[in-house]
Amino acid sequence: MLSILVAYATGEGQTAAVADRVGAVVEARGHAVDVVDIGRESALAVDDYDAVIVGSSIHYGRHGKRVRRFVRDNREALTARPTAFFQLSLASAADTEEGVEEAAGYVEAFLEATDWHPDRIAQFGGALRYSKYGFLKRLMMRRIVGDDFPDVDPHGDTEFTDWAEVEAFANDVAAFAEGRVGVVPRPSTDDGP
Template identity: 50%
Template sequence: MTRVLVAYGSSEGQTATIAERVGDVLDSAGHEPVLIHLKHPPSGLDVAAYDGVIVGASIHAGSHQGYVAEFVRDHRETLNRKPSAFFSVSLTAANADPVEREPARELLEAFLEETGWEPDGTLTVAGALKYSEYGLVKRFVMRRIAGKASGDTDTSRDYEYTDWDEVEAFALEFSSQLS
């Protein structure tokens, strides 16, 4: 049984939920996933002890979590030697217009260039608007951003845009590289 590290950064929980689904798919495919939130990694985490690594991060204010970038830079050599993949979560990826989704892909590519990581697979995936979890100011800002993008602005409910079939296909593709 291959051990797969699924390491992620999540600010509002959607990236964690996506990482859990990736872990479930890997588990169903006969692998042993280990999920770790990189904001608080266990001491002595040995990335080299895993057969493969998937890293996930979300985009906020134009960049991925700094602690995720630091993890990737610190373990770049190991990540570049093993089967590895990266998924990037953003609301921009939810846009129906491919041209409007392009900034999400550009931020993913910038992250990889900045960290020197060359994963075997990547995915830009749509996140969620969790109005119910935002404070007053953030709810106002997110509603305004959503309105400018012709998105969902009813702050009395939450919106999930994640394409779970796409997430599962990404995890299965990675799984096939481990066999």
């Protein structure tokens, strides 16, 4: 059994939901998992974990300050163990060449700024939560969204996250960590030899 940290930063909760799903998938493989909001924990003991997964959304073209600081402050500990990074953005939801390039650019800028080299990286579509935005944020979001999502309800909530992709990522990261640390995942039934 491995101990795995899923540390995330979220604005309106979509990255938290993805982090929870990643944690559930990893836990189902028999590992001990802590899913933690970086913004609520002042000191996370990365050294206590066998592997670390970091998740963050994009707001105004950037990842949050807190997630950047978390990675910078713990870079040495992160480098010493299996790690993965996942990002949520609208750019990844657009399903266009420009969107793919934009989302990849956010990842590249983040990894360059933090000088971190995670073993696995995933980019997921995020969500639009017009029902949760205040007046100004709603205005800004309508401008950011522009004509990219003509079918989106400008007052309601729309989720673009592909949950099958999220689960595949979580399994891939867990399998990689198991291989690196030398752990056999728990069998799914008790009918072993």
